[in-house]
Amino acid sequence: MPMVPLFLPCIAEQQKFRLIPGDLVVSEGAEALLRCEIHNAAGSVQWTKDGFALGFTQSIPGYPRYSVLGDSGQGIYNLRIVNVTLEDDAEYQCQVGPYMHHKLIRAKARLTVIGK
Secondary structure, three states: OOOOOOOOOOOOOOOOEEEEEEEEEEEOOOOEEEEEEOOEEEEEOEEOOEEOOOOOOOOOOOOOOEEEEHHHHHHHEEEEEOOHHHHOOOEEEEEEEOOOEEEEEEEEEEEEEEOO
16 A cells, blocks of 8 residues: 655744733833734734724824834834823733734733823
């Protein structure tokens, strides 16, 4: 009986965090930069604030002081908040959605704002 080669499906490396956002303490009026870097990003990336999705674009509608800086080709998605106010004190989460065989991944960080 001839041997039939057995082909196993090639599972590509899963998307994962290269740099997870860390908790940050900033003074009111300062700038905050929550860093998030993904290795092998396949899904769409977005930030959330206290569970509220901020969207998938660099400029965030309704949040003119917020922007996503970085380079999607390099897997860099940093959330920048300028002129921080007490209302920005929250839990933020960098989320990478599922895509084909890639699983959803997320990492959270706490932004603490100190009043003047």
